Amino acid sequence: MVKAAAPVAGDLWKVLEGVLDPEVPVLSVVDLGIVRDVRVTDDGVEVVVTPTYSGCPAVKVIERDIVGALRRAGVAKVRVRTEFAPAWTTDWMSDAAREKLRAYGIAPPRPRVGDADADPLVQLLRRQPPPAVPCPWCGAAETELRSAFGPTACKSIRYCPGCRQPFEAFKAL
Amino acid sequence: MGYGSAPDEPETGAGSDAPERYRPVSERAAAVRPSASTGEHAAPLVEALLRLADDRLVLGHRLSEWCGHAPILEEDIALANIALDLIGQASLLLEHAGQVEGRGRSADALAYFRDAVEFRNLLLAELPNGDFAVTIVRQFLWSAFAVPHLKQLSASADATLAGIAAKGHKEATYHLRHAADWVLKLGDGTVESHARAQRALDELWPYVHEMFRTDDVEAPLVAAGVTIDPSTLQLAWRESVASVCRAATLKVPGDGWKAQGGREGRHTEHLGHLLGEMQILARSHPGAEW
Structure with a gap:
């Protein structure tokens, strides 16, 4: 105390x-x-x-x-x-915090990849496959994005074909 | 007004260079009473912040109108989420504007107790949602402007504005990807979705030019590195939009009539209706908390 x-x-x-x-x-x-x-x-x-x-x-x-x-x-x-600067990023989340999220059934945020300053439209048109997000339930590596936006601002909705479960994933920001 | 209706209807939002038949009501604009925020004592920074805030507040409110009505559940959630981000950005910007103004007006006071002539948003933001194609194409055209705009503002000499912009830039990037993805799907989709996306692009195009207008109000701020001259963003914006449109098999319309007036408080009749809905609760029960 x-x-x-x-x-x-x-x-x-x-x-x-x-x-x-x-x-x-x-x-x-x-x-x-x-x-x-x-x-x-x-x-x-x-x-x-x-x-x-x-x-x-x-x-x-x-x-x-x-x-x-x-x-x-x-x-x-x-x-x-x-305070707004520096702007919050999921990179600040500790490994322990990521593991807590995963155990709770929410896929933790991926580390941000590539050049954050790159033109988002150029990235979009190149159609690069986004990094895989493993299923927090069964660990399957390949899962599908179902909705880029989720029940809260910080999450998206994905689906695991392995265990046939939908799950929430923390967006990398 | 010109958007989605016969061109011979009265037009309140047209600028002075619009054809005569478009502006019978706009004569009123010259006599718009100076608002508290645009009077002779107003700081240019307050005006600049209101422009940024009102684009987001009004567009955010428009997107929120889709809540419960979007074509699919995922999109209902997406549009509501984008609305939430935009209204959040607007709230931060309005709070900052109120502090700079120094007259004790809160973000809520600025959002709910200003009238249409005191709003500084782009006409593009206040146009009705139309069908899903119109909403998405508008979101794409505006987000393609907002992303580089916020990126540059994140280096503003005004530290608070820089922080809000840096935060908003991340959100806007996500919105832009989402909207552009839909433009590709609709444009390069079925005959019906392509036709609707093209029609949306054609109808909205007269309203995009206002994003890049430069005026004297912000000149001292631009010189001081506080805000940026939006006209400097136009060339790159056109290239970005053209590249997505090309991939979406959509034709970028030619430049014709350029609607303007929002930055000076000359709005289309649609803004009044929007504000009526948005503001009624706060005005009916001033000071209420829930």
Whole structure:
């Protein structure tokens, strides 16, 4: 627990590791890379967050949960500040977090490949086959994209011909 | 108006270089009252941010109208997701505009309590959805503009704008791929889908030119590296669009009449109807929370 008088940033990070993403409740906001910094200032604690997607409806809930968790841990004054740069990327997700996702039935994001600055239309017209996304259930290497957009902004829908299961896949962003 | 209806109907969105018969109502435009955000004290940056925000808010709202109505479930989800991204970007941009303006207006105040003449979006964004081909072709034409636009804005001298743009660029890239993929499927698809995609392209083309218009409002911002001159994006945009159209067996229309006026608040009659639906809840119950 954190003492109200002198919170230590390391302890605060531990508290935040217990704050789960409301839409992917197997990952914490730290696992996801949403929490960018925790600062102990003369005027309370400041948590710097970055959104996964501009319109992510979970952002407000996440802010509320962060404040709530730190208050319960004894921090009286918490401020959540949003920073957009550098823009969030799935590359920030740790290997442990990826494994948690897979075990939950969501294919973890592929590492981003190629030149992120390349013209998306040129890539499209070349019709390069996208990297394979293995099935999180049976491990089959070849699966099919069913819908580029999924139930949340961060996921797409795929289908595994091996075990005949649809599954969600984290988009590489 | 000219889009999807007889050309002799009254036209409110046409610019001053449109044929006379297109602009009986546009005389009104010259007398548009200066809005709070365009008065003599308004910062050019607020104006520039409203342009960026309103394109996304209005187009995002249009896409949201497909929710529950798209041809297939996957596309229903896709259009709603794209709408969510665009409205999210708009919200961030409006919040920034409100802060720069310094009059205490929140993103919600700017979204829900401005009237049509105070909106700065492109006419392209407010046109009705039409059939699926019109919606997708519009999304393609606009996203092909938004991607390089956001890419350049991510190097803006305004750090907040740069951050919002860098985030939006990733999202817009995904939208562009999706829309372009559909343009290929529809254009190089059945006789019916090809005809509808071509018709959509022909009908929307007069509205694409407004994306690349330069004006004096943003000149000081462009000089200071805060925003960019959109006309510099036109050549590459035309090449991108032509390459996809070629692969989709679609014919890029010739340039004819160029609709404009949205950036100055001269809109088609469609925007008023859109805003009526979008704003009624907030205006009927000001300050309500749920």
